[in-house]
Amino acid sequence: MSNAILESGAAMADRAPRHGVEELSMQQALNLALDEVLAENPKTLVFGEDCGRLGGVFRITDGLQAKYGTGRVFDTPLAESGILGMSAGLAMAGFHPIPEVQFDGFAYPAINQIVCQIARMNYRSRGTMPMPVTLRVPSFGGIRAPEHHGESLEALFAHVPGLKVVSPSNPHEAYHLLKYAATRPDPVIFMEPKSRYWQKGEVTFDSADPAGSAAGGPPTGAKVMREGRHVTLIAWGAMVARCLQVAGLAAEDGIDVEVLDLRWLKPIDAAALAASVRKTRRAVVVHEAPLTSGLGAEVAQLITQSCFDTLKAPVERITGFDVPYPSGDLEDEYIPNIDRILFGIQRVLEYRRG
Amino acid sequence: MDTMPSPATGSGAGQLPGPLSRQLSGAPAEPLTDDQLRELYSLMVAVRHLDTSAIAWQRQGLIPGYAPELGQEAAQVGSGYAVDTTRDFVFPTYREMGVARAMGVDMVAYMSTHKATWHGGLYNPLESRLAPIQAVVGGSVLHAVGWAHGQTLSGIAGTNTDGTAGVAMTYFGDGASSQGDVHEAMNFAAVMRAPVVFFVQNNGWAISVPTERQVAGGSVAARAAGYGMPALQIDGNDVVAVVEATRRAFAHARAGNGPVLIEAMTYRRGPHSTSDDPGRYRSLNDERDDAGEDPVERFRKRLLADGVADESFFAEALAAAKTEEEHIRAGIQALGPRPGMEMFDLVFQETTPALQAQAASWREESEHV
Numbered sequence: 267m268s269n270a271i272l273e274s275g276a277a278m279a280d281r282a283p284r285h286g287v288e289e290l291s292m293q294q295a296l297n298l299a300l301d302e303v304l305a306e307n308p309k310t311l312v313f314g315e316d317c318g319r320l321g322g323v324f325r326i327t328d329g330l331q332a333k334y335g336t337g338r339v340f341d342t343p344l345a346e347s348g349i350l351g352m353s354a355g356l357a358m359a360g361f362h363p364i365p366e367v368q369f370d371g372f373a374y375p376a377i378n379q380i381v382c383q384i385a386r387m388n389y390r391s392r393g394t395m396p397m398p399v400t401l402r403v404p405s406f407g408g409i410r411a412p413e414h415h416g417e418s419l420e421a422l423f424a425h426v427p428g429l430k431v432v433s434p435s436n437p438h439e440a441y442h443l444l445k446y447a448a449t450r451p452d453p454v455i456f457m458e459p460k461s462r463y464w465q466k467g468e469v470t471f472d473s474a475d476p477a478g479s480a481a482g483g484p485p486t487g488a489k490v491m492r493e494g495r496h497v498t499l500i501a502w503g504a505m506v507a508r509c510l511q512v513a514g515l516a517a518e519d520g521i522d523v524e525v526l527d528l529r530w531l532k533p534i535d536a537a538a539l540a541a542s543v544r545k546t547r548r549a550v551v552v553h554e555a556p557l558t559s560g561l562g563a564e565v566a567q568l569i570t571q572s573c574f575d576t577l578k579a580p581v582e583r584i585t586g587f588d589v590p591y592p593s594g595d596l597e598d599e600y601i602p603n604i605d606r607i608l609f610g611i612q613r614v615l616e617y618r619r620g
Numbered sequence: 621m622d623t624m625p626s627p628a629t630g631s632g633a634g635q636l637p638g639p640l641s642r643q644l645s646g647a648p649a650e651p652l653t654d655d656q657l658r659e660l661y662s663l664m665v666a667v668r669h670l671d672t673s674a675i676a677w678q679r680q681g682l683i684p685g686y687a688p689e690l691g692q693e694a695a696q697v698g699s700g701y702a703v704d705t706t707r708d709f710v711f712p713t714y715r716e717m718g719v720a721r722a723m724g725v726d727m728v729a730y731m732s733t734h735k736a737t738w739h740g741g742l743y744n745p746l747e748s749r750l751a752p753i754q755a756v757v758g759g760s761v762l763h764a765v766g767w768a769h770g771q772t773l774s775g776i777a778g779t780n781t782d783g784t785a786g787v788a789m790t791y792f793g794d795g796a797s798s799q800g801d802v803h804e805a806m807n808f809a810a811v812m813r814a815p816v817v818f819f820v821q822n823n824g825w826a827i828s829v830p831t832e833r834q835v836a837g838g839s840v841a842a843r844a845a846g847y848g849m850p851a852l853q854i855d856g857n858d859v860v861a862v863v864e865a866t867r868r869a870f871a872h873a874r875a876g877n878g879p880v881l882i883e884a885m886t887y888r889r890g891p892h893s894t895s896d897d898p899g900r901y902r903s904l905n906d907e908r909d910d911a912g913e914d915p916v917e918r919f920r921k922r923l924l925a926d927g928v929a930d931e932s933f934f935a936e937a938l939a940a941a942k943t944e945e946e947h948i949r950a951g952i953q954a955l956g957p958r959p960g961m962e963m964f965d966l967v968f969q970e971t972t973p974a975l976q977a978q979a980a981s982w983r984e985e986s987e988h989v
Contacts, residue, residue: 345807347804
C-alpha cells in the first residue's frame with residue numbers, strides 16, 4: 267500500500283459537479299453519489315463483501331475500485347461483524363467508512379458492533395471519537411429472494427440510541443440522501459429498497475428538495491410526494507411508489523390522497539406529519555416490516571400527539587404480518603398490496619365516532 | 621496446575637518453540653537498563669497498591685464496583701510499558717488498569733469508570749492513546765484491526781520499514797478468545813497484514829470457567845498458526861519477558877510484517893469483580909497451588925539478587941505508591957456526578973429534535989429549570 271492509493275481519489279476531486287436533470291436508475295444514482303463522495307472526501311472508504319472487483323452483488327459500487335484503487339474501495343473477508351468492527355476502528359483513525367452489508371438479513375451477525383459499539387462510541391468517548399459510519403443495507407422485500415434477503419430492520423435500528431436511519435424512495439432521493447448521509451459525523455443506517463434499484467427516475471442535481479420549503483437545503487425531514495385533502499398515506503422506501511399508485515387509483519373515485527415520504531426514520535419528522543394530518547385529518551401508515559412494535563406505531567403516536575383533536579379516525583396501519591418473511595411465492599401476500607392499502611383508506615374515511 | 625498450560629519459566633522472552641517464533645522478524649530489543657527495571661518495579665507496586673486499595677474503596681462504599689487485576693501486574697505493566705504513546709494506540713477491556721498506569725493515563729480519569737461516573741472513563745482516548753474502557757469482551761479487538769488498517773491506508777505503515785508506523789495493541793483474555801469477533805479480527809488482520817498486536821492475558825479463569833473448559837486445545841497462541849500469524853506464548857508473570865516480547869511484536873508489526881499474537885500466561889489471583897465469590901468455583905488451596913509465585917514479589921527478589929535495587933528502594937517505591945493512591949482516592953472522592961445534560965448532549969455530534977425535546981422535558985420536570 268502507498269499514499270498513491272489514497273491520493274488517486276483526490277485527483278478526481280476537480281471533476282465538474284453535475285447540473286440539470288438526468289434520468290437514472292436508483293442503482294446508477296447511488297453509484298454516482300458514492301463516486302462523488304469518494305472524489306470529494308479522501309477520507310471516505312467503500313468496502314464490504316464483493317464490493318471491489320465485482321462492484322457489489324447489486325453493482326452499486328460498480329467501477330469504483332478501478333477509479334479509486336484497492337485502498338479506498340475494497341473487498342473484505344466474509345464476516346459482517348468484522349466489517350462493522352473494522353469500520354469503528356477506521357472511524358477512530360479519522361476515516362469515514364461507507365461499508366455495505368450485502369443483504370439486510372446479514373446485518374444480524376453485525377448487531378453487536380452496530381448496537382454496542384458504533385452507536386455508542388461517541389457517547390462512551392464523550393464526543394472525542396465520533397463514528398461517521400454510513401452503513402448501506404440493501405433492504406426490504408419484493409425480489410423473490412431466499413431467506414434473510416428481504417428483511418425490514420428499520421424499527422430495530424431506530425430503537426437504538428446513537429443511530430440515525432434513512433431510506434430513499436426513488437433515484438433522486440437516493441442520490442441526495444446518500445450524498446448527505448455520507449457527510450454526516452454520526453452513524454447513519456442507509457436502507458436501500460432493493461426492489462427499486464432498477465426503476466428509473468429523474469434526478470435533479472442542483473437541489474435535493476426543489477419543490478419543498480427547504481429548497482436548496484439539505485435533504486432532512488419528510489417530503490410530500492403528492493398533495494391531497496382527504497387522507498395522508500405515510501410510507502418510506504419501496505412503499506412510497508406503491509402509495510403513489512394507490513393515490514392515483516383513489517383519485518378515480520374522487521378521493522384526494524396525500525402521500526408523505528418519511529425518508530428519515532430516525533429522526534422522524536414529527537412536524538411534517540402534523541402539518542399533513544392537520545390538513546387531511548386522516549392517516550394511514552404503510553410499511554413492509556411486521557406490525558407489532560413496527561415504526562407504524564411510532565408514527566401513529568406522533569400523529570395522535572399532534573392531531574388528537576382534529577383526527578377523524580384512528581390512524582390505520584397497513585404492514586407486513588408478525589411472521590418471518592415468507593418465501594417468494596407468498597411475498598405478495600405479505601407485502602402491503604394496493605387492495606389492502608385501499609381498504610385502510612376506506613376504513614379511515616368511513617369511520618364514525620360512537 | 622491443570623487448568624492451563626504451564627507458564628514458561630526463567631527470564632527473557634519465553635516463546636513457542638519451532639517455526640512460529642522464527643517467523644517473528646525484527647531485531648532483538650535492547651536489554652532493559654537498571655533504571656528501566658526499577659521503573660517497572662515502581663509501576664508494578666503502584667498498580668498493586670491501587671488495585672488492592674480499589675477493592676477496599678468498594679467495601680467502604682466509595683465506588684460501586686471494581687474488576688481487580690491482582691496477579692496480572694507483570695503482564696499489564698510490561699505490555700503497557702512497551703507502547704509508544706506518540707504513535708501507537710491501545711484497545712483495552714475493563715481490566716487493564718495496569719496497562720493504563722504504565723501508559724501514563726490520568727488515573728483519576730481512568731478509575732472514574734469504577735466510580736460509575738462515565739462508562740468509558742473520563743480520560744481523553746485520543747490524547748491518552750487508550751480507547752474507552754470496554755465492557756463487551758472481544759468487542760474492541762476488531763476496532764484495533766480497523767485502526768491499524770487505517771495506519772496502512774494513510775501510508776504511515778506498510779511500505780516503510782523505518783519504524784515510523786503506528787501499531788494497535790488490543791487486549792483480551794482466555795474467555796474472550798471464544799468470541800467470534802476475536803477470530804474475525806485475527807483473520808481480517810492477517811489477510812490485510814494490519815499492524816496489530818493481539819495481547820492475550822490468559823489468567824486461567826473467565827469468571828468461574830477455567831481455561832480447560834474455555835479454550836479447546838489449551839492454547840490461544842496455537843490458534844495464530846491457523847491465521848498464518850506468528851505467536852509468542854510467554855510467562856506473563858515475568859515482567860521483563862513481557863516487555864521484551866511486546867517490543868519484539870511491535871517491531872514486527874511496525875515493520876509492515878502484519879499482526880502478532882502474544883499469549884501471556886498468568887493467573888487471576890482475585891475475584892472476577894467485587895461482586896464475585898470465587899469460593900463457589902475454586903478453593904483457597906487451588907488458588908495457592910495454581911497461582912504460582914506473586915509476580916511483584918518475584919521481580920523484587922530478582923532485582924535484589926541482581927543488585928539492581930535494595931530494600932531502601934523498595935520502601936521508597938511503596939511509599940510513592942501509597943502517596944499516589946491517596947491522591948487518586950482524593951480525586952475519586954471529589955468526583956461528583958456529571959451534569960445530566962451530558963446524557964443528551966453526547967449521544968450524537970448532531971443532535972435530533974426528538975432528543976432536544978426529551979432533554980427539555982427532563983430539565984423542566986427533573987431539574988425544575
